[in-house]
Structure formats: structure tokens, C-alpha cells
Amino acid sequence: MSAIVWKDDLELGLPQIDEQHRRIIGRYNELAAAYRRRETDAELAHRLGVMLDYTAAHFTAEEALMAELGYVGLAEHREEHQDLLQRVRRFQAVLAEGRQTITLPVLQYLQHWLLGHIRGADVDFGKAARRIAAEALVAQPS
Numbered sequence: 001m002s003a004i005v006w007k008d009d010l011e012l013g014l015p016q017i018d019e020q021h022r023r024i025i026g027r028y029n030e031l032a033a034a035y036r037r038r039e040t041d042a043e044l045a046h047r048l049g050v051m052l053d054y055t056a057a058h059f060t061a062e063e064a065l066m067a068e069l070g071y072v073g074l075a076e077h078r079e080e081h082q083d084l085l086q087r088v089r090r091f092q093a094v095l096a097e098g099r100q101t102i103t104l105p106v107l108q109y110l111q112h113w114l115l116g117h118i119r120g121a122d123v124d125f126g127k128a129a130r131r132i133a134a135e136a137l138v139a140q141p142s
């Protein structure tokens with residue numbers, strides 16, 4: 001499983017959120033590298049946990065910014081976040097019971113989800129956020 005390379009199409013133009021996305025991808029890349037090094041199941045499960053905890057914190061921060069800006073797509077966006085968290089948490093429970101291990105399709109799923117979500121729903125939010133910020137600037141009395 002190859003590492004995710006940061007490209008411009010992942011950039012929202014919101015520095016704080018972009019930095020968080022870089023960190024999530026960094027943690028994903030660490031997990032994928034550990035998988036290639038054939039680290040133990042317990043170590044891989046731990047790395048997945050680290051990545052998921054950071055991702056959950058990022059979702060909370062992103063949703064808070066959406067609420068602050070009055071973003072109309074918040075509810076739908078939150079559903080996408082919740083769906084991923086639920087799936088991965090269910091999978092973590094199965095891992096903890098030793099009924100499954102982290103496999104290539106699991107990494108592929110995570111990579112596909114992350115890239116798809118950032119390039120899609122997050123980039124849409126980035127555009128809306130910049131528009132809202134520009135409108136607020138125009139509306140400000142000089």
C-alpha cells in the first residue's frame with residue numbers, strides 16, 4: 001500500500017484545517033509503513049487507534065467551524081464523518097477480539113475514504129467558507 005502524497009487538490013485554503021488533514025494523512029502513512037514493515041497486529045491496531053482518535057478530534061473541530069460560519073451543508077457533512085467513525089470503531093472492536101487483522105483492503109478503504117472525503121465534501125466546505133469570509137469582509141463598515 002503506497003503512501004498518500006500531499007497534492008494541491010487536497011488543499012482547502014483554510015490553514016488550520018489543511019494542517020489537520022496533513023497530520024491525519026501523516027498518521028495514515030505511518031500505519032501503512034508499519035504494515036509494510038510487518039509490525040505485529042497489536043502495533044498496527046494501536047496505530048489505527050492513534051489515527052482514528054486524531055481524525056475524530058479533527059471532525060469535531062471541522063464541524064465546530066462549520067457551525068460558526070453557518071455552513072448549510074453541516075448536517076450532511078457530519079453524517080459522512082459519523083459513518084466513517086462508526087465503521088472504524090466497529091472494526092476496532094473486531095480487531096480487539098482477535099477475529100480480524102489489519103489487511104490491505106482495510107488500508108485501501110481508509111485511503112480511499114480519506115482522499116474522497118477531503119477532495120469532495122471538505123473542498124466544497126473550503127469554497128463555501130472562503131465565500132462566507134469574503135462576504136463578511138464586504139459587509140463590514142469601513
Ligand SMILES: [Fe+2]
Nearest residue numbers: 062117121122
Ligand atoms: Fe470533513
Ligand SMILES: [Fe+2]
Nearest residue numbers: 021058062122
Ligand atoms: Fe476534514
